Structures are given as structure tokens and as C-alpha cells.
Amino acid sequence: MKPVIETHALCKSYHGRPVVDHLNLTVPEGCVYGFLGPNGAGKSTTMKMLLGLVHPTGGSVELLGHTLNEANRIALLRQTGSLIEAPSGYLHLTARENLSIVADLKDVGRKDISRVLEIVHLTKDADRKVGQYSLGMKQRLGIAMALLGSPKLLILDEPTNGLDPAGIQEMRSLIASMPQTTGATVLISSHLLGEIEQMVDQVGILNHGKLLFEGSLQQLQKHSRGGILLRVLDAPKATAVLQQQGVKAAAPADQPDTLQLPPLPDEALAALVCTLAESGVGVVGLTAQTKSLEDIFLSLTQTSGEVA
């Protein structure tokens, strides 16, 4: 799949402080790409640079196969829909009137307005003033504006912010279905992995402006292998055997018969269990610990360790 977005050593600094630091991002076509990072990681700034709202201090952006510059920016962005930070909308106008303005500026036929209103379930409220809308309705209107003209790329910055659980669920299913229903590639940012893991195929994790991980959700899950819990009858003897074998074991204070081992390859683990059994420590149980995606995300962002 050819990339729809590529950044090359993209940088942005404010008063000498780097906010985005040599970012190389690749978003393949036809996927939902989750752009993750804690608050202040540089996600919104990156998205704004992709849209030309913020000028990079270094590097370049390729959008839909073209290097983004001032001359082609609007032409490329007409094939892109975006929702950055809070949703937009003229409060004194109705949703339909707001969409008419966007459709005219995008040079899209007015017929498309009914289609996008249908997609975001706002048809019934289309002739109400946006000032009377709830935040969730404004978010959906923002998505409808982004969807006008069937863009090839959607850039959505934390679109579930401020929504109630039902609204979040609705937004999730709407976004997850977009590659199938509209053919669009979606770049969606969030600071919560759990919030978007059900709808994304690809993930990029950003912290302090640096990309810590980029790849499929499955690749990220490979890093979920945690330690091993070993339950034995004679913990002190088992600790001594493990020391002889060069394996560091920790004993949880609340579980005297349990030892925590670091992650080990399957063969090494099998050999170790044989040795422990032969030494008579009484192996009772072996439990593999798996990190949740949230734990991986946290450990990546807290240690700033880059993952291949």
C-alpha cells in the first residue's frame, strides 16, 4: 500500500523548544491510523503541520503523493477532510447552511450535503441552528464537514473529546467504518489507546515530539510479552537455583511462594523448568504475564524507549 501521508524529519520548535522532533511518519492508504501520545506530545502540532496551519521549522510533508507547499496546499486539502481540536460551525446558522458554505468553498455539489448528514445521523436536526447543538452534535457536524466531497484522507484530532460514552461508541463505529463506506484513509489522534484500539489498524506513538513506535496493532501487541510468575513449594531454594542459572528472580512481598521471572524465550524457559524440577523445589505453577496495550503505551511514553 502506498503511503497517503509521509513526513520526512518534520520539526517544529517554539522559542527554541522542540515540539515535534525529526518526525518520520508513514500512513498507508486505506487504513485507520491511530496517532497516540500523551497530552502535549506534539500530535495536534503535527496534524496542523500536515494541513499547513502551522509552518514547520524543518523537514517536509508529503500528502497524497505530493510534497506539500503553499502553491498546491489548497488543491491537496480539497481532497482531505479535517477536524482539528474543537469542531467548527457558525452558531447563528443551521447545520445545512454551515455545510453549504463548506460545500461551496470545497467546490462540491450541494447534493452531497444530504449524504453526509445521513452518515453522521444529523438529517433530523439539519435545519436547527448550530448554537442549539450539544457538543456531540457539533462533533458530528464537524465530521460531516470533513466528509463533504468524499475526501481521500481524513485527519481527525481527538474527535471523541468531550463526548459521553454513547457518543464515543457512535463516533468509534462511524470512524472504523469509513475506509469501507467512504474509501477514505483516516488519521485519528488520541491520548488514550483503549479509546481507539478497537478501530485502528496502524498505530504511531509519539512522545515529546518523537515517534516511539510505528506499525500495526499486532506488532504493538508483540511487545505485550511480560514477565513470568513461578509458584514453588520451596522459594528460597528455587531462588538459589535460579541464581546459579543466571536468572534474576524477584519475590513479591505478599506472595512468599511465588517468584517473578523476567520474560524468557520458550526454549530457555522449558530448560529452566526442568532444572528446577530436578532440584526438588516443587514447581507448582507457571503463569505468563501479558501487558495490556495500555501498559505498553504507558511504558513506551514513560521511558521514551524507541521500539523497532
Place this chain on the structure above:
Amino acid sequence: MAAFRAELQKAHRRHDLALCLLIPGIIVLWVGGLAPADPEELANGYSALLYSLPVIEAILMPVMMAVLASRLWDMEIKGNTAKLLYTLQSRRSLFAGKAVFGVLEVLLVTVLELACVPVLGRVHGYTEAFPTGQLCYLFVCTLAVDAMLFFGEFLLMLWVGNPLPALCVGIVGALVGLFSAFMPPLASYFVPFGYYIPLSAYEVANWDKATHTVTYGTRSFNWGLLAFTLALGAVLFALAWRKVQDEEV
């Protein structure tokens, strides 16, 4: 053209036309209530009207321009639409749409205001010859000062992102502008809000203490100040454009 059409669409339900009618309405009520009665006053009617109009403008227009300019950008702030618009149209086209729309509103206010002059002249039966040249000069001066103040207030709105400071500056500007009319002519040149008065082509020629009768006369057009007003308007326009062009949202 698309940018201007978008501005027209945005103006829907914002009652801009009613606002533009407000100034001529106030002038008709203000001046219309002071209808001259005796033949001497009627013979000096247009002069009296064109003398008093710049004073009324100095009181009303700074506030009116602040209202028009701040409303034009305030809807983008309240609707959080700047980010969206910058992805749909170039900054140049957005600014051009706003500038053309704003200048047309200013033009409408000025035309409607000065249209009151022949109307009031006819209604009150002024016997003085219609001062076409002076009225045209007043139109150009009023439009120039209005546009200069409009872009000044628009720039302020872009800077602070809040209509209240722009409105406060408009109100304070109106008071200082009016006050500057009673200062030496040189001092009034430092108060752009009150430029309507030093640009006026009319002055008090004679005031009869005994009869309390005022006779108005004309004075030469102040081309120098008019040129300075246009230059100041152009600078404020350029600064506002630069602000829109460079602003990161």
C-alpha cells in the same frame, strides 16, 4: 468570488443591513428634529447640515466601525472556524472576502448617511444651492476615515480575538475624537478617530451674539490630511493582511 459569496452566506441572520441603516436613522432623527424655520436659516441649511455631519460622524462612526469590524471576525472566533477555513481556502482569499465585504458595508453606511443630505434638504425646504462639490468631498473623506477606522478595529480584533477591547477602543476613540475638535488644529491631527472634523469643508463664518445666529462658510479642502488618512488606512490594511497571512492556528 467564492470567498465573497461565503461571506454573504455567513451574513445570513446577522442583521448587518439593520446595523447599516442605524447610522442614517440616527442622523435623520438628530438633524430632522432641528429643522430650521426662518428664511435665513433655510438659506444656510445645507452648510449647517454639512458642518454638523462630521461632528455627528466623530461621535457615532468609531463605535459603528468597531461593531462592524469586530462582528466580522468574531463569528469566526465563536464558531472556531479559522482552522477549517484555512484548509478550504487560501488566506489571501479569506482576507480578500472579509475586506471586500467589510468595505461594502462601510460604503453602504456612508452612502445611506450622505443620502440623508438631499432628503433632509428637500423635506425641510432648504433654499441654499445644493453643494454638490462639498458633498462629494465629504463622501470621500467620510469613506476614507470610516475605512481607516474599520481596518484599525479589524486589526485589533485579529490581535486580541475578543470584540470587547475593539468596542471599548471605538467608544473611547469617539470621545477623544470629539474632544480633539476643541483642541488646536495641530493636536486634532494626532487623533485619527476624529479626522472627520479637521477634514470638514465647512466652518463657522460668523456667530451673531445678539441674535444667536450662526453663519457657515466653506474652507479649502484638506487634501493633505485626506492623503494621510488613506495612507494610514493602507498601512492598517497591510498589517491586518500580514496578521492573517502569518498567524498559526
